[in-house]
Amino acid sequence: MPSKKVNSIKGFQHAVMLIFAVAMALIQPGTAAGALTIEITQGEKSGIPIAAVPFRWHGTGNPPANLRGIVAADLHRSGRFELLPPADFLSRPSEVSEVRYKDWRLIKAEALVVGRITEKGPDRFEVSFQLLDVYRERVKVALRYTASADQLRQVAHQISDRIFYEMTGIKGAFDTRIAYVTMNITEENDRVYQLMIADSDGHNSQQILKTTNLPVLSPAWSPNGQWLAYVSFSDNRSGANVWLQDISTGSRRPVARFDGSASAPAWSPDGKSLALTVSAKGNTDIYVLGVSSGEMRRVTKHPAIDTEPAWSPDGRYLVFTSDRNGRPHIYRVSRNGGKAERLTREGKENAGASYDPIGNRLVLVTNRGQGAGYQIGVFYPESGRTDVLTDGTLDESPTFSPNGAMILYATRMGSEGVLAAVSADGRVRQVLKLTDGDVREPAWAASR
Amino acid sequence: MQRFWTILMVLFLGVTLAGCAASKKKGGTVEVEDATIGGSGAEVITDASASAVGSDDATAGEIITIDQDDADMDDPLGQRVVYFDFDSSNLTPEAQRVVEAHAQYLSNNPGMAVVLEGHADERGTREYNLALGERRANAVSEIFQAMGVAPDAIRTISYGEERPISMGQDESAWSLNRRVEILY
Numbered sequence: 285m286p287s288k289k290v291n292s293i294k295g296f297q298h299a300v301m302l303i304f305a306v307a308m309a310l311i312q313p314g315t316a317a318g319a320l321t322i323e324i325t326q327g328e329k330s331g332i333p334i335a336a337v338p339f340r341w342h343g344t345g346n347p348p349a350n351l352r353g354i355v356a357a358d359l360h361r362s363g364r365f366e367l368l369p370p371a372d373f374l375s376r377p378s379e380v381s382e383v384r385y386k387d388w389r390l391i392k393a394e395a396l397v398v399g400r401i402t403e404k405g406p407d408r409f410e411v412s413f414q415l416l417d418v419y420r421e422r423v424k425v426a427l428r429y430t431a432s433a434d435q436l437r438q439v440a441h442q443i444s445d446r447i448f449y450e451m452t453g454i455k456g457a458f459d460t461r462i463a464y465v466t467m468n469i470t471e472e473n474d475r476v477y478q479l480m481i482a483d484s485d486g487h488n489s490q491q492i493l494k495t496t497n498l499p500v501l502s503p504a505w506s507p508n509g510q511w512l513a514y515v516s517f518s519d520n521r522s523g524a525n526v527w528l529q530d531i532s533t534g535s536r537r538p539v540a541r542f543d544g545s546a547s548a549p550a551w552s553p554d555g556k557s558l559a560l561t562v563s564a565k566g567n568t569d570i571y572v573l574g575v576s577s578g579e580m581r582r583v584t585k586h587p588a589i590d591t592e593p594a595w596s597p598d599g600r601y602l603v604f605t606s607d608r609n610g611r612p613h614i615y616r617v618s619r620n621g622g623k624a625e626r627l628t629r630e631g632k633e634n635a636g637a638s639y640d641p642i643g644n645r646l647v648l649v650t651n652r653g654q655g656a657g658y659q660i661g662v663f664y665p666e667s668g669r670t671d672v673l674t675d676g677t678l679d680e681s682p683t684f685s686p687n688g689a690m691i692l693y694a695t696r697m698g699s700e701g702v703l704a705a706v707s708a709d710g711r712v713r714q715v716l717k718l719t720d721g722d723v724r725e726p727a728w729a730a731s732r
Numbered sequence: 733m734q735r736f737w738t739i740l741m742v743l744f745l746g747v748t749l750a751g752c753a754a755s756k757k758k759g760g761t762v763e764v765e766d767a768t769i770g771g772s773g774a775e776v777i778t779d780a781s782a783s784a785v786g787s788d789d790a791t792a793g794e795i796i797t798i799d800q801d802d803a804d805m806d807d808p809l810g811q812r813v814v815y816f817d818f819d820s821s822n823l824t825p826e827a828q829r830v831v832e833a834h835a836q837y838l839s840n841n842p843g844m845a846v847v848l849e850g851h852a853d854e855r856g857t858r859e860y861n862l863a864l865g866e867r868r869a870n871a872v873s874e875i876f877q878a879m880g881v882a883p884d885a886i887r888t889i890s891y892g893e894e895r896p897i898s899m900g901q902d903e904s905a906w907s908l909n910r911r912v913e914i915l916y
Contacts, residue, residue, distance in 0.1 A: 475895075499894035501858050515862075521847075523889045524862060545866065545890065548859045561863065566870020566888065568863040589863040605860055611819070612860055636857040649857055658855065678901075680857050699901065725858070 330711070331365040332451055335393035338370065339413070340378035343403030348433040351401060351411065354440035355447070357485060358458040361705065362448060362689065363712025368393055380414050380423055388418045395424075395451060399443075407432045411439050415447050424450050437487060457685040460484045461729045462692060463503040463512055464703060468721035479503060479514060481531065484685070484728070486703075486718050492529060493536075499524075504549045505729040512727075513539070513549035513558060526560055528575075539573060540580070550593050550602075550638075552619075559583070559593035559602055559619075570604050572619060583621045594638035595619075603627065603646060605635040614648060614663070628663060630670050636680060637663065640688040640708070641730075647682040647691050647708075660693045662708060673710040683728045684708070694724040808833035814872065816910040819856065821867040823875070831875050834914050839880035846881070846916040848872050850890040851897075853906035858892055865890030872912045 336356045341347035359365040374387040378400040388396050399413030412428040425446055429439045438459060445456025466478045477500040482489035493500065495516060503514040512529050518538070523545030529536035539558060540546065548561040558573045562580075570583040570593045584590040588608035595602060603616050609626070614637045617624040627646075628634040632653035637646045650661035650670055657677030661670045674695065682693040688708060695704045697715065701722040706713040814827035823831060838844055850865030869888035877883055898905035 499891065501862075501892075501894070515859075521887070521889075523866075544888075545862075547862050561859065563863065563866045563890075566867055566873065568866060589860065589867065591863045592857065592859045605857070607819075607860075612856065633856065635860050651856075678854060696901075699899065 331363060332395065333366045333368055333393050334359065334395045334397065334447075334451070335368045335373060335388055335391065336370075336397040337373065337376055337378070337399075339399040339401050339411070340376075341401050343401070343409075347401055348409060349401070349436035349440065351399065351413075351436065351440045351443070352397075354437060354485075355397065355444045358441060358444035359447065361485070361712075361714060363707040364448070364452055364689075379412070380416060380426070383416060385416075385418055385421045393418050395447075397443075397447060401436075404430065409433065409436065411436070411443075413443050415450055437483065441483065441485075454689055455687045457687040457689065457728075458484055460686055460732055461505075461509065462486075462683075463505065463725075463727045463729070464718070464723055465500050465503065465725040466719055466721045466723050467701075475499075477516075479512070479529075481512070482718075486716050489718070492531065492534065501725050502548055503725060503727045504551055505727055506551050507553060507555040507730050509729045509731045511551075513551065515547045515549070523563070526558070539575075540578060548592050550595055552595050553597055553599045559595065561591040561593065570602060570617070572602075581621075583617060583619065584624060585621075586624075590615075592636050596639055597641055597643040603637045603639070605637070614646065616665075627665055628670070629668060631661075633658075634661075634663070634670075636682065638682070638684065640684050641686060642688060645688075645708075647684055649680050649682065660691060660706065662691075662710075671710060673706045673708075674704070674713065679704075681725050681727075683726050685728050686730045692726045692728055694726060809837060812914050813911050814914070815907060816868055816912075818853070818906070818910065819864065821864065821871045823871060828875075831872050831914070832879065835876045835879035835881055838876065838885065838916070842882060842885070844916055845885050845887070846876070846914060848876075848886065848888045849913040849915060850888065851895060851909055851911050851913070852893045853909040854893045854896065854901070855906065856893075858894070862890050862892035865892045868910075868912050872914065 336352050338352040356367050360367050368391055372391050374390065375384060377383045377398050379398055383396065383398065396416040396418055397413060398416065399411065402410045404410050408430065410428060410430050414423055415425040417424050427446065431439050441459035444458040448454065448456035461481055462484055463479065463481045466480060468476045470476060474496050477495045477498065478491045479493035479500050480489050480491055498517040500514060500516045503512050505512060510531060512531060514527055515524050516527055517524055524547045525542065526539045526546045526549045527536050528539055542562055544562065544564040546560050546562050550559040556575060558575055560571050560573055561568050562571045567587055569585055569590050572581045572583055583602060586606065586608055588606050590604055590606045592605040593602045600619060601616050602619055603614055605612050606615050612633045612635045613626060614628040614634050615624040615626050631650045633651040635649050637648035639646055646663045646665065648661055648663055649658050650672060651658050652672065658679055659672050659676060660674040660679050660682045661672045663670045676695040679693055679695045682691050684691055690705050690707055692703060692705050694701055701724045703716045703718060703723050703726050704714060705716060808830040811830045814823065814830050838846055848869040850869030852861035852864045866888065869890055873886050873888050876886055896909045898908045
């Protein structure tokens with residue numbers, strides 16, 4: 285369950301500064317340089333109006349974290365809430381006994397979040413929060429947590445998850461992790477790749493792999509969040525291979541040795557198998573590998589390119605990209621092989637598809653033709669319809685949040701790669717600027 | 733208009749894999765220089781001894797500019813890179829001429845090893861482009877083998893869109909990146 289992170293004091297101070305930077309960025313988008321900034325590029329004021337009061341601090345010195353800021357940023361990013369500005373608040377309660385509901389009806393808040401942080405001992409804090417229904421004048425949730433300073437961000441995300449669930453009926457996905465790849469070109473013209481993991485809001489980022497001039501791509505989380513599979517190269521003589529890395533120990537190994545190359549790993553929902561693209565003699569096909577048995581089974585056999593396998597949530601099917609009819613499109617095949625069925629027919633090209641957690645929708649990269657370039661789309665296999673959600677020209681690598689409400693993807697700002705998020709209905713879109721380098725290949729973990 | 737071709741070749745021919753030691757850190761204090769970097773289980777792989785072909789002390793990734801007014805324009809062996817159309821692994825007549833010349837040379841010089849590096853432009857997904865680069869390298873490999881180059885002497889490798897020659901985002905840049913490099 286929740287992995288406890290070890291941070292130095294210096295790292296912690298830096299984290300506090302980052303929290304401050306986020307708070308500032310939310311007030312004035314795009315002003316904080318270097319740190320994470322979130323820029324809402326498209327959105328509507330149509331979410332649930334919610335008031336989150338700054339958590340009251342009972343302790344010495346400064347509060348160890350801005351919990352209200354983290355919760356507000358989470359809810360805002362989801363696109364389903366309108367966060368009312370604290371400057372409009374008529375009072376600052378920290379628990380239900382202090383709440384005058386009419387203060388909140390006046391500013392048209394439907395829901396109210398109050399809380400406090402209490403210093404209980406050295407590096408030990410108690411956090412309590414309540415979510416209140418302003419119109420019914422009742423407590424919807426009241427929870428208490430005990431945590432160390434470096435666990436407080438996670439506590440804030442768990443509070444966000446609970447609020448999100450109570451207000452929308454959908455499980456929250458804030459207390460989750462993402463992986464991504466950064467690439468920087470040094471003065472010596474070397475390309476330095478870093479495989480990173482971070483909280484879903486981009487904070488607490490950790491480098492788990494660094495390579496020089498050996499590309500890293502296609503990270504994929506195991507369902508239990510313990511392993512990352514990814515594509516890299518062991519040297520400049522061998523082709524791409526799929527690697528498995530244990531997140532907690534850092535130990536890693538290639539999944540198998542291939543005559544040609546292997547890429548595009550995708551974990552089966554039970555975590556026992558990996559679907560892969562294997563290339564032998566220039567032809568790429570889909571295989572399924574038993575992770576512990578090492579047994580390989582071929583799923584497709586076609587002279588065309590077959591790649592980018594992704595599992596259906598029930599584990600029975602694989603979708604994949606193939607150019608067997610000319611341009612790349614999405615096909616579906618039983619995990620045991622057999623005849624593949626073409627799914628996408630609209631658009632000039634479709635690629636890189638993956639299912640939402642329910643299995644009703646696929647997120648993919650679509651090219652609608654006429655020089656439109658590549659955008660993120662949501663495809664409905666039942667109707668054959670595709671909703672295009674973004675307007676970049678080189679958008680790629682879409683990944684659903686574990687609750688299916690958000691999609692994280694890679695896009696360009698100028699010539700630089702950045703991550704962006706869009707709500708699955710396309711209403712809210714934002715850019716997450718994580719570092720100064722080129723950021724790409726996001727993957728959202730199914731569990732923490 | 734002066735006919736002036738410039739070919740930019742970035743050659744990465746690293747040999748050794750230096751420093752593969754995983755720095756595992758469990759418990760206790762972790763030296764974190766920056767809160768955004770570090771943590772447990774970071775592994776550093778450095779391809780430190782890369783060198784470029786055709787240059788004694790070049791560093792990895794150096795851009796070598798070949799002015800073809802100086803190189804022999806008519807000698808296809810002077811060209812080590814062949815280019816492809818978008819999403820295609822078919823050789824143009826010009827590319828065919830270059831590939832056949834190298835195939836001829838290599839089949840006359842058995843014992844030489846050749847690496848065929850396939851690349852793609854940035855359009856389309858990274859994984860699809862990895863497969864496309866593979867298919868381009870293989871298209872060249874098939875001609876080599878048909879012309880008598882021993883299969884054992886040929887190694888194909890795809891970098892997809894990961895090692896562009898030109899960082900631009902227009903057709904002139906993309907056309908330089910859709911390529912197979914013939915390295916021996």
